Amino acid sequence: MSTDADPLPGTAAGTARLGSASALLASGTIVSRILGFIKVAVLAAAIGQVGSASADTFAIANQLPNNVYALVAGGVLSAVLVPQIVRASSGADGGRQYINRIVTLGVVIFAVVTLIATLLAPALIDLYSQSAVAASDGTGRGFSPEAFALATAFAYLCLPQIFFYALYNLMSEVFNARNVFGPFAWAPVVNNIVAIAGLVVFMALFGGAQQNSAVDVWSSGRILLLAGTATLGVAAQAVVLFLFWRRSGLSYRPDFRWRGVGLGATGRAAGWLFGMVVVTQITGVVQSRVASMASGDAASISALQNSWLIFMLPHSVVAVSIATAYFTRMSGHAARSDLAAMRTDLSGSLRGIGLLIVFASVALAVVAYPFARFFESDYPNVVAMGNVILALLPGLVLFSALFVMQRAFYALGDTRTPFILQCVQSVVFVVGAIACIALPTQWIAVGIAVSTTVSSSTQAVIAILLVRRRLGGGGGGLILVRYLQYLGLSLVAGGIGFGVLLLLGGLDASGFAQSGRVQAIVAIAIVGVVMAIVYGGLLAAIRNPELVGVTRSIARRLGRRKAE
Structure with missing residues (x-):
């Protein structure tokens, strides 16, 4: 794949390349998300979800690698390394020396952190879970000693995922900075295939949710197969990227000479970002501990995670794909101090994202309960999960806008402002989450979801105002008009879809x-197609320019494929 510099912004070649990159990212994400939903549905069929204590123990253990990874390097890679690699690529060696040294440093750090975290598995489970305490009605709320022991056993097998998550993301950011988008977008497909295969074998050997929801039935064989294949999938996701390393124009050689290639600048830029991640993880600890109080009785950790997965589906396919492709180019604009070009790209990315995200938030609200049925069998549990999904969705549009705003700050080399914004979000969320302790058990997860929506929306609004001030505007009036158009048309389509x-x-x-x-999938498909046709028809009727741009991009892409 080409690693040439981007064409000039605003040119036909630049727009075509950006559209092609976004489409490539989106297509890989769509396939991965579909397989991800299948994986989560099979997992729910294997060990349950709402009211399943074993599902909550596995959920908390399998989330720990992501939490620890994020604490160590998650945001640093995307926010700091991409601009640094873009700048280093202007050197005589095309940034190869910098990349070799930063990858070597990353491997060493990730290996050490993984070992330490695995040894601390019991302490981490204790940190993220609430031990059983008596509720006002005399029942226990929280993890029993048996549930704690099972979660710890899962954690020992899941925590090695830290190394492979970090390796995958480090290589992905190298590819991203060099405008090679395909491999890292499609590698998660391998992860999901391996995990699904492991779950199918698990169910063949040990049965489904009725046999596995209680914590006292878990033998070493059950634990090893479930958690072991989850880790194997993550490892496969990282290893497969090595097959594409040379295709990105690189040849990796370990290099332990870490002085003199700008790592000091990377560390300084990462300082505020590390603080932001610490604040985020504190928020995560509060959420997990409060949510675990409903474990075994109502929607809890597992239901929240899977509802978040549904919430993130349109964000990952649309916002992340478009913003990731724009981010590399905005970093180049920032390096040249071309704020006008940054404003143009920022406005374009927001309008393109809004075209689909606003509709997706309405459409998902309409099909929330059928979506929950995909994960649950008993209707009361379907309603419980559906309520969590509905509580999250009002924040989807601003959440995606926030993602773009953060990338604008990162492109400018500013990690301090996102840190302050994260502190605001965390304070608002923690206050709301702690208040959820007073709710009846069956409403704790919904209350946490509402707190998530309110806090992230507050953060997004402040971020939008700050970005406008930093860039000297950003076409806010046009963006607002477009979003109001999208909302009005989406509500019309949603009303018709709700009737169906x-x-x-x-x-x-x-x-x-x-x-x-x-049947739930069929219903979702029917309702979704009806809403999409209505929405697309209304957009075409008012001759929405973003729709015209999207259809032309698709037509060009299809034309190239036919020519090939």
């Missing part, structure tokens, strides 16, 4: 859409 959902029995325990997982 009622006809399909989407809110009826005995209705077609709630009668099975396949």
